[in-house]
Structure formats: structure tokens, C-alpha cells
Amino acid sequence: MRIKIFLIFILILGAFLRFYKLGSIPNSYTPDELAQGYTAYSILNTGKDEWGSSNWLSLRSFGDYKPPLQTLLMIPSIKIFGLTPFAVRFPNALLSVFTLFFTYLISKILFKNDSVSLISTLFMAISPWALPLSRIALEANLVIFMVSFSTFLFFKANQNKSLPLFALSAIIFGMSVFTYHSAKIFTPIFLILLIINQKTFYYKKYLSIFIIIFGLFYLLNFYQSNQIKLNRTGDIAIFNPTDKWSYVSNSQYEITQNGLPYTIVKPFYNKLVYLYETFSHNYLSYFSPQFLVTQGAGETTYGMIPGYGVLGLIPTIGLFFSVFFLIRSTVDKDKRNLYFLFATILIAPLITSIAKGQYSGNRVSLMMPFIQIISAFGLCLFFKTMPSKLKVFFLITLVAIFTFLNFTFLIRYFYQ
Secondary structure, three states, X not given: OHHHHHHXXXXXXXXXXXXXOOOOOOOOOOHHHHHHHHHHHHHHHHOOOOOOOOOOOOEEOOOOEEOHHHHHHHHHHHHHHOOOHHHHHHHHHHHHHHHHHHHHHXXXXXXXXXXXXXXXXXXXXXXXXXXXXXXXXXXXXXXXXXXXXXXXXXXXXXXXXOHHHHHHHHHHHHHHOOOOOOHHHHHHHHHHHHHHHHOHHHOHHHHHHHHHHHHHHHHHHHHHHHOOOOXXXXXXXXXXXXXXXXXXXXXXXXXXXXXXXXXXXXXXXXXXXXXXXXXXXXXXXXXOHHHHHHOOOOOHHHOOOOOOOOOOHHHHHHHHHXXXXXXXOOOHHHHHHHHHHHHHHHHHHHHHOOEOOOOOOOOOHHHHHHHXXXXXXXXXXXXHHOOHHHHHHHHHHHHHHHHHHHHHHHHHHHHO
């Protein structure tokens, strides 16, 4: 009963923080909100988007095509509340509250530990990463809900050997590729990890049906994407640098001017070396203290505010403890599940690292609930292994620091 009370409190807190002044903070539409809100408004009134197209699976925007699910979810909300920021943001804010609940359930299934489940849910509820993303109409937030929901269904289907749950999980996973472009790459890789973790390959009948259903959605999305020109991919990819490879040629020129023959320079500094350097720099930046603790996301356009790490100090300490205990083999019973979670957070930045720029909180949002669970697990395990005399001091100190830092963030977010 006490666990349920704590969970309800966290969910109410998370819901309050997501709906408080939702129509006025952030104080204007983001470009994506403006585009998708008006598209939804046009479909509501005419059955077609603003370009006159009745193909709801391929919604043209400015410079790219938006995955359709986010826009379609806005239609009933705009019908009820009118074309307002609140109406456009309402579906995302509501679904993000459900994401909190699924974070709790996934954690509970993986570790069967109430403390880990509650702490990971609390981390998500007031996260400087999850909260801002959930208060704007952002595809990166919607896909977190879809993946969390379908992952929970997959766990339950595997536990109960339930064909309907496997089918429903496959449908939701399939729909996730219509929410965010990154999901087209992340979801199939994640499903491989999920199947290995749950040993679903032993149940060939269920797995075959799951793959068929998901495959149909994936092929439909691939066919739909293949019908349009995705110029956006070329614009943002590191394979098409803004300077048109001038940096590489200039570097080669500088080295040769300093006395090294071009025949030696070319094999050691060329386009492939440049791409490797850029990719590795981008990828590792998502596990840096700057991104996780101090600087945070690099784009304020998506509701993030500078100076606050996306994970925060206390959860990052928990993440460190999980790594430490995994290396020390202190987690034999939970090792398989920890490997699954770590593999998940390691694949998420692979996709965004081929894009220009770094510290993009929205592009790596898919690892958000999983890294929170790892952090909560590390803190709980460290607390469990501490001497009894230090536990009370450790707990009070941790709660005090966590509360102070998060109040500071919330005050700045809502009032500054």
C-alpha cells in the first residue's frame, strides 16, 4: 500500500509539472509545433494538409516531411480546445505522464525492486531532460512513450506467453517508426536486444507473428519514405559538411606546407578520417559530464535550458555506481538486465552522431527512461552495500542535494 501511495504521488507530481502553465510556458510555439499544429488544423477542417494532400502518412513540412502520428494526435485536441499552444501540446504532455508509469513497470519487471522502480520514475518525473521535452509537441517525446509502452507489453507477453499481447506489442512498435525518424533505425536494433534479453527466440511461433506484424508496419513506412525526397537527411548529415569538405583540404594543405609530402598526408588525413573524428566526438559527447551534469543539451529551441545537465548530478552518480558494480561483478543476479539497459543507451547516440552538431537532447531521447533506471539501480545497490551506520547520513545528504538542485532547476524553468 505504501508503494502505491508513493507511486501515485510521483505520478501526480509529474502530471502537475507537465500541465502547469502548459499553454504559456514555453512562451511561444517552436517551429515544429507551428508546422504540425497548423497541419492538424487543416486536416480537421478540410481532410487535407495545407498543401492539399490527403495522404495522412506523408505530411509535408518546410524542408522535410514529418512522421505523421504526432500531428494526427493533435486533431482531437484542437477540435476540443481550438488552435492554441495548449491544444497542440496536450497529447504529448498527457502521454508523457503514462511514460512515467511505464518506466515504473519496466523497472519493476527487470529488477523486482520497489525502490529502484520508484526512484527511476521520480527521476523521469522531474528530469531536466524529460520535463522540458514533454511540455512541447515534440516527436522525440512521443516516441519515448511508444517504445516504453510496447516494451512493457513485450515483457508481459513473454511472461504470460500471450499471443494477443505479442501482437499488440508489435503493432505499437510498428507505429513507433511513424513517430520519429530515429526510431526507424533504433527500433529494429532495440528489438534484437529485447528478444535476446527475454530469450524469446525459444518461442518461435510467437516470435514469428511478432516479426511479421512489425515487419508490415516497417515496410509500409519504408515504402512511404521512399516516395518522397528526404532532403533533410542530406542537410544535417556529417557526410555532407557545411563547408563542403574545405576543412579537410585546408588541413591537408597546411600539413604539406609544413614539409610532409602529400603522398604521406593523404592516407592519414582524408574524408574517412574526418568522418571518424567527427562521429566519435559526437558519440562520446553524449556520455560526457558536460552533457549529463553541467552544460546539458545544446538546443534551446526544444525547450531545454542551458546550464543544466540532462541527467543531473545525483542520477549520474547512480549511473557511475552501476558501471562500477557491473565491472566488479557485484550484480550477478541482475547482470543480464543491466547489459540490456546499457546496450540500449549505447545504441541511441549512434544514430544522432551521424548528424551535425552535438549535445542534442531530443535526438537521443530514446535512451531516457533506460538510463534513469540504470541510475536508480546504481544508487540503490550502493545504499545496500554501505555500512549501516552511514546509511542514514548518506540518504539525508543525497535527498538534500537532489531536492535543492531540482528546485533550482524548476524555479529557473518556470519563472526565469
